Every structure is written in C-alpha cells, then in structure tokens.
C-alpha cells in the first residue's frame with residue numbers, strides 16, 4: 001500500500017468503549033497500576049466486552065507493556081509499549097488500526113494510568129548523569145516542560161507578535177468548559193487578568209498558563225468497524241490518523257516558531273480522513289500550556305502560521321463560541337496526569353456519542369483529537385466520527 | 390572523569406566517550422562542535438556520525454564563540470537541588486556556524502525587557518569545579 005492509499009484505511013476501525021478511573025484528581029490511595037486497572041475495567045464494561053475478548057494491549061511508560069497485562073490478568077498475543085509522551089495513546093490508535101487491518105488481532109485495549117501528583121507506584125523518571133539531556137540541558141537548570149514549552153512561546157511572540165493576553169484567552173475559555181464538568185479539578189471562573197497576575201513559573205508562563213498535575217487513568221477499546229456493529233455502543237469511527245516525532249531534547253527542535261511534528265501528523269490525518277477543516281464540530285487539543293493549542297491550530301491548518309493568537313481571541317473556543325475546544329476542561333482545568341492524551345480521546349468519544357450533558361456540543365458528528373509528547377517532540381492526530389462519509 | 394557539578398546542584402556531569410572531547414575543550418576555554426567533511430554541515434551535540442548524511446567522516450572544530458539568542462525563558466522555579474539566585478535565563482543560542490544549543494544567558498538582567506530574540510551573544514566559560522567548565526553566553530554590547 002503506497003502512502004497515497006492511506007484513505008483506504010478510513011473508517012476501518014472504531015472506538016467501541018471508553019472509560020476513566022472512578023475519579024480523577026488527587027488520589028493518594030491508588031497506585032498508577034490501579035488507575036490503569038479502573039480505567040480498563042470501566043472501558044471494557046462500556047464496550048460490553050470481557051477481558052478475555054482482549055487480544056492486544058497498548059500502553060505507554062517504562063515496563064508498562066509487561067506490567068499492565070500482568071496486573072489486569074490479560075495474556076495478549078500482541079503488545080505495543082510505544083512511549084512518545086502524552087500523545088502516545090493517539091499513536092496507539094493508529095498502531096491498533098494497522099494491526100486490526102492486517103488481521104493480527106481483533107480487540108485492542110489501550111490504557112493509561114498515572115499517579116502524577118501523588119506519585120504512588122510510579123516508575124523512576126530521572127535522566128542518567130551521562131545522558132545527553134543531563135549534559136546539555138539539565139546542567140543549565142532546565143526544568144522540563146515549564147521551561148521547554150516556553151522557548152517556543154517566546155520565539156512565537158517575537159516572530160508573530162503573539163501576546164500573553166492571547167495565551168490567557170485559552171486558559172479562560174477552557175475554565176468555562178470545566179465549570180460545566182462536575183469531574184473537573186478547577187471549576188471557578190477566571191479572567192485574563194487572573195492569568196496574567198498569577199505567579200510567574202517561567203516567563204512567559206504564569207501559573208494559570210500551565211496544566212494541572214493530577215492522578216487518574218483512562219482507557220479505550222478499539223476493534224474493526226465490522227465487529228463494532230454487534231457491540232452495544234454507537235461506534236466512533238476512526239477516519240484519520242497521523243503521528244510524527246521531530247526531536248527529543250527541546251534544544252534540538254528544528255524550528256521554534258512552528259510545530260513540525262504536528263504539521264506532519266495533521267497532514268496524515270486529514271489526507272486519510274478526506275474531510276475539510278470546516279467539517280469538524282469539536283476539537284480536543286492537548287493543552288499542556290496555553291501556547292500549545294495555539295501552535296496546534298496553526299500546524300493543523302485551522303489558521304495560517306502566526307494567526308493562532310488572534311484565532312483564539314474573543315473567547316472563540318469557550319462554550320457558546322464558534323470553535324468548541326477542550327470541552328472537558330482540558331489539561332489546564334479538568335485533569336493532567338502527565339500523559340493527558342488519553343483524556344482527549346475519551347472526551348471526543350463522549351462528545352460524538354452525545355453523552356456530555358451541559359457541555360455537549362450540539363450535533364457533534366466529527367471530532368479532532370491532537371496531542372503533544374515530550375517538549376514539542378512528538379505529535380499525534382485522530383479524526384473521529386459517528387459515520388463513515 | 391565524573392563529578393558533582395557542585396554540592397548544591399544535584400545534577401552530576403558525566404561525559405560519555407562521544408561527548409568527552411567537548412568537555413575537555415570547554416575546560417581549555419574552547420567551544421568545540423563537530424563538522425561533517427562529507428556534506429559540510431556543522432552539528433551539535435556530539436555524535437560519531439553526521440546526523441544529516443550519516444557519514445563517519447567528521448571532525449572537531451573550534452567555534453568563533455559568537456552567535457545569536459534564538460529564544461529564551463526566565464525560570465522562577467529551579468529544579469530541586471539546583472541552587473540558583475532565581476530567576477535565571479535559559480536560552481537557545483544559534484552559533485555562527487549554524488547549530489543551536491541550550492545555555493544560560495549571563496551578564497544581563499533576567500528581565501524580558503533586557504533580552505531580545507536574535508540579540509548577538511558570545512561565549513563565556515564558568516568553572517563549575519576543578520574538572521569542568523560550562524559554556525554560557527552573554528550579550529555583546
């Protein structure tokens with residue numbers, strides 16, 4: 001199959017189950033693996049499937065491809081532990097699609113669980129003293145994402161005139177969605193001034209430009225479109241997928257005023273889905289920091305390079321705005337365990353099934369999910385829909 | 390050759406065989422990167438083959454030490470055990486030779502009004518103990 005034939009994969013598989021851990025937020029009495037387990041349990045119940053039906057397990061994190069099946073008592077005949085950061089689970093959907101279409105397995109369980117705040121049962125994450133990260137970044141007091149994501153914000157402000165007020169618009173709009181979600185961690189309304197006057201973390205980021213740090217889990221079940229017809233939930237078809245990696249250390253990022261990995265993953269997803277941007281009813285764009293959705297909107301082609309700031313202005317992405325985005329309250333206000341991507345997928349599924357109550361986007365039929373991994377290092381994009389066009 | 394950068398930084402610096410020449414040069418107050426003799430590209434960080442064309446025909450060269458501040462952040466929350474009079478500036482410098490690297494910008498107030506993307510900078514070396522010197526950059530007046 002050549003690259004131009006990617007569209008033949010459109011709608012080949014569907015998400016037939018989605019679930020989260022029983023609660024998300026601060027969960028000091030649950031280990032990361034228990035959060036995987038609750039999410040998997042709830043997603044399988046949602047799909048109307050038993051764990052014996054699962055023949056492929058996908059998860060991200062060190063050793064997790066071994067640990068998660070053991071903990072759940074599943075002996076998969078196919079495993080994928082691809083770890084490319086918070087968007088790993090979106091990439092797993094593409095990998096599951098490939099395996100199902102190839103006939104290697106029928107039912108894929110993709111799970112996430114992370115005790116990001118309480119740090120219960122979490123693998124060690126420290127870089128070795130002889131790693132390139134330690135020698136060429138950490139030695140300068142590099143503090144990880146709060147500093148790495150900001151390097152792009154500063155350059156984007158310099159090149160395009162993007163402002164901190166425009167970044168704050170994202171935080172304010174996202175909080176309005178969180179106010180409609182009873183599970184959201186932060187629900188009190190905020191203003192642009194609140195964002196600008198919250199304490200500085202790493203200029204140009206103030207505290208309210210930064211995502212939460214919480215505990216939680218989420219999981220989905222993927223199978224063929226054919227099998228999906230026999231299952232209880234309305235299938236959410238996978239119309240388009242894309243993934244890309246451009247670097248690991250942020251100092252190796254090819255361009256600091258655009259998001260190369262997202263440009264690649266988005267192009268793949270749109271070419272496969274065969275739809276236009278205006279066909280999309282709702283977007284779930286991983287918001288590790290307020291600047292990230294702004295760069296994503298540019299990279300995915302919703303606006304031109306440099307126009308992401310004006311695009312989100314005037315609360316356009318808030319409830320009632322003409323561009324519903326991050327409708328669960330996002331990583332900024334709903335929950336952010338460390339690898340948020342799975343929560344973006346679950347929210348898109350719920351929107352497409354019409355299950356979202358007060359935050360439901362009316363007649364949502366096509367959703368776009370997009371994630372980041374590392375520090376702008378990787379990206380993955382999914383286009384999901386209630387029907388195959 | 391391995392050292393604690395300083396008691397209060399927590400981050401030890403331990404070169405690999407591939408990176409040791411960079412740190413030995415820094416100790417001599419030279420900023421060295423590698424250049425590919427096949428495609429001509431300069432590159433950083435140290436690797437035994439060119440990341441552009443995968444040639445093994447590469448050599449160490451000494452940089453001019455000048456470049457431009459490509460982008461920066463001003464960090465108010467140092468990592469645990471990283472002693473610093475916060476805030477401090479973490480910058481990405483684009484060297485005259487082309488490659489970019491992460492560094493600290495020193496000799497200037499940690500204030501967005503005092504810093505500007507693309508401002509010219511030059512290397513300075515700061516001894517961090519008896520074994521290692523760290524290349525940092527300061528604005529060229």
Ligand SMILES: [Zn+2]
Nearest residue numbers: 425428439442
């Ligand atoms: Zn070369």
